[in-house]
Amino acid sequence: MPKFIVALIIFISFITPSWGDEIRSIDFLLEKASENRSSDADEFNKLMEELKTFESNLSRIQNDEYSYLLAYQMAFRGDFVGAQTIWEQLSVSGQTINIQFKANISLINTMALSKEWNKGLGYLEKNIELMHLITDSELSQLGVSVTSYFYNKIGQYELGLDYATKLDNLFLNGRNLCVAKHQIVESKFYLKKLQLNSADFKTAIDACSIGDEPVWLSAIQIYKARLMLENNDFKSALNVLNSNVEEIERIHYIPIQSLFYALLAKTYQAENDDEKAREFALQAIELTKGMSNTDSEVIAYNVLFQSSVNDSDYESALRYYIKFAEAEKSYFDDLKTKYLAFQLAQHKAVEQKVQIELLNKQNKLLQASQRLAESETENNRLFMALLIMVISLLSLASIRAKQTQKRLKRLAQYDSLTQIFNRGHFTSAAQEAITACQKNQDTISCILFDLDNFKGINDKHGHGCGDWVLKHVASTCDDLKRKQDIFARIGGEEFCVVLSNCNAEMAMNIAEDYRKAIAALDSSPSGYEFPISASFGVTDSQQSDYSLEALTSNADSAMYLAKHTGRNRVCNYADVESAKDADGVMI
Numbered sequence: 001m002p003k004f005i006v007a008l009i010i011f012i013s014f015i016t017p018s019w020g021d022e023i024r025s026i027d028f029l030l031e032k033a034s035e036n037r038s039s040d041a042d043e044f045n046k047l048m049e050e051l052k053t054f055e056s057n058l059s060r061i062q063n064d065e066y067s068y069l070l071a072y073q074m075a076f077r078g079d080f081v082g083a084q085t086i087w088e089q090l091s092v093s094g095q096t097i098n099i100q101f102k103a104n105i106s107l108i109n110t111m112a113l114s115k116e117w118n119k120g121l122g123y124l125e126k127n128i129e130l131m132h133l134i135t136d137s138e139l140s141q142l143g144v145s146v147t148s149y150f151y152n153k154i155g156q157y158e159l160g161l162d163y164a165t166k167l168d169n170l171f172l173n174g175r176n177l178c179v180a181k182h183q184i185v186e187s188k189f190y191l192k193k194l195q196l197n198s199a200d201f202k203t204a205i206d207a208c209s210i211g212d213e214p215v216w217l218s219a220i221q222i223y224k225a226r227l228m229l230e231n232n233d234f235k236s237a238l239n240v241l242n243s244n245v246e247e248i249e250r251i252h253y254i255p256i257q258s259l260f261y262a263l264l265a266k267t268y269q270a271e272n273d274d275e276k277a278r279e280f281a282l283q284a285i286e287l288t289k290g291m292s293n294t295d296s297e298v299i300a301y302n303v304l305f306q307s308s309v310n311d312s313d314y315e316s317a318l319r320y321y322i323k324f325a326e327a328e329k330s331y332f333d334d335l336k337t338k339y340l341a342f343q344l345a346q347h348k349a350v351e352q353k354v355q356i357e358l359l360n361k362q363n364k365l366l367q368a369s370q371r372l373a374e375s376e377t378e379n380n381r382l383f384m385a386l387l388i389m390v391i392s393l394l395s396l397a398s399i400r401a402k403q404t405q406k407r408l409k410r411l412a413q414y415d416s417l418t419q420i421f422n423r424g425h426f427t428s429a430a431q432e433a434i435t436a437c438q439k440n441q442d443t444i445s446c447i448l449f450d451l452d453n454f455k456g457i458n459d460k461h462g463h464g465c466g467d468w469v470l471k472h473v474a475s476t477c478d479d480l481k482r483k484q485d486i487f488a489r490i491g492g493e494e495f496c497v498v499l500s501n502c503n504a505e506m507a508m509n510i511a512e513d514y515r516k517a518i519a520a521l522d523s524s525p526s527g528y529e530f531p532i533s534a535s536f537g538v539t540d541s542q543q544s545d546y547s548l549e550a551l552t553s554n555a556d557s558a559m560y561l562a563k564h565t566g567r568n569r570v571c572n573y574a575d576v577e578s579a580k581d582a583d584g585v586m587i
């Protein structure tokens, strides 16, 4: 069996066995197989055979557990490729986090032993991410322990120490405590933080002695011996190594045994015992066959080279020196590979972090511009709403203003009772019409009329009845007037019409129509029965020139003539002239 398989089995056998139950449920069988997998190979194989008969009845979770153990059995038998394939599948698609985590642990471990640092770091990263989800304390401790182990193996002793200290802080006992203490000693040794009188040595040796962990115990003794060698205390180093060598040979754990022999060789050489030095160096080299990049090999070949030089056997010296140089080169190459693998993993992690940060920033930028666009749209909407509101208000205000203007204009131009032109507007409109007719030399006429005995209506039937009469007279005449005629109430019960393109003769006819229409008015809707009539005076520009004052004044004279001659009639200004006596006084 390859030596690194033995190393794997020894390392990952953290779970202690206790066996003796008769019940053979699948879960029970799986549990027992798991317990026995590293401690009792025969029992483990028997249990696996038994489980094989249930293979088709396994649930998915049980099947994962069975596959995990099957991979373990394959690794045990030397089929590392097959084992890794199964663990890799479980790492990706295992039904539970626990089985993924466990598969990763085995993969990290095997990658460390087969020196596949890149892959090992990949699985390590996966497990560090999963670690906080593991509730099974045994499994969690195993995860921390393997992390510390892998970091030390890859030469990242600060990280190894960090995780070993984490493990040590969990108040462990037994094997886990021993492993934690060993990892602390190992990390501190390479970090040059360890002295021979360090308490770490004592606590580590105590923990591994109580837990009966000879492999870890001897590994700790090695660091002690190496420190002594560094201090040139060869006697003490020899003492430590020799007092443990029998136990080491009994355990026969190759990586440690070969290092022990190499260190013994180096120490004996320092003590000028070349024979023993050569003997242990050759044993170390023998043991390291099949292993690569070991410092045992480097130490051992160096011892053999020195020893050959001491013997003046330069041919052997050269041969061993070449071997030493090769071993040292391969050892340093391995260190370099580990360093590069770690740097690459770190670089990837940094790059991932940078990518994530970049994505986050882009995301934030996108969100910000989205928010900006949203607020711009919102602002535009608000602005539009505001604009529409302002326009509506302005339009409303303008409509209101126009209405007010119209109302004011109407109030200024129209008589409030009769809703025909008032005197003020009549004056300007009539003046315009007169000017226009004068310009064209068209004749313009003026009809002026006044209601008859209106005071009597007021007095007899009340002012309201008088108003009713005024309104109905106005609307009746307004209906009769031509489109271009200017009709207005110019006094209490006095009305006037200015007619463009109309001479007195035509105006007399029109006035007659007015008179008849007024006389035909039925007063009964006012609530009273009484006659309504008006007296009319007519003139035109031919008689009174193009002067509003003369036209109205002369029409008024004609109207007085109508009053004096019996009312309810139409008189022409020409009649006024003839009605004057010789003194020019109207009769």
Ligand SMILES: Nc1nc2c(ncn2[C@@H]2O[C@H](COP(=O)(O)OP(=O)(O)OP(=O)(O)O)[C@@H](O)[C@H]2O)c(=O)[nH]1
Pocket (backbone or CB within 6 Å): 450, 451, 452, 453, 454, 455, 456, 458, 462, 463, 464, 465, 466, 467, 470, 491, 492, 493, 563
């Ligand atoms: N109801 C009403 N009466 C008005 C209004 N304006 C003036 N009057 C009245 O009109 C009357 C005019 O009377 P008079 O000037 O004596 O004229 P008359 O009674 O019509 O008599 P003759 O013109 O001579 O036919 C007065 O009593 C005024 O008070 C008005 O707006 N409403």
